[in-house]
Amino acid sequence: MSRLILPLFCLLLAACAGSDPANISVSPAANGRQSTFFIQAVRAPGHREDLEDRFDLAVRRALEAKGYRYQERSGELRVIYAVGLDSQTGIVQRPVVTGAGVMTQTQITDQEQARLALQILDEASGAVLYQAQVARQLHDPTITQQAVDDGIARLLKDFPAHAGQ
Structure with a gap:
């Protein structure tokens, strides 16, 4: 499996750099037959390690709500991700009377x-069962755990529940 990490790392790097605001796909092979999962951050350039705990918890809660069981180091499903925040300068134009x-x-x-x-x-x-590439403007730069939980639950809404649930 370690031979797959480098290509996946490159894919995640490209995804983080993409300009598409949201690109989500669920493979037809995603059928909920697996029962366990583990989470692995891919520390690509721009990845925010300080967000990992909140993100891991949100993924864990979302998949456990679908009937999957979390395992710390290995499982039937591997969840890999890179997450980042960038400051950008923007221009706002408003009419003034x-x-x-x-x-x-x-x-x-x-x-x-x-x-x-x-x-x-x-x-x-x-096999890649699910993939998402998302870029969103943050209106509130303080990210609460509840906001992360809600966002990840919405993001994974189309991923199938564990078949035993």
Whole structure:
């Protein structure tokens, strides 16, 4: 399986750099027959290690709610991800009413862009069962655990529940 990590790492790097705001796919091979999973962060450039605990917990809660059982080091499913936050300068233009008419006011803002690349692999076959590449503008740069939980649950909503559930 270690020979697959480098290509997956490259795929996650490319996904993090992508400009598509959301790209999610579930393989027809994803059938819920596996029962256990483990989580592995891929520390690609820009990956935020400080977000790993919250992200791991959110993935764990979402998959456990679907009937899968978490295992720390190995499982039938491997969840790999890279997550990052980037500060970007943006421009906002607003109409402003003045005594002489309407003018356009231009304001430069600092914005946070969240990026996530996530895959769920069948550990036995190496097949990619689920993948998501997401880039979103953050309106509130403070990320609470509840916000991460809700986001990951929505992201994984189409991943099948464990067949035994």
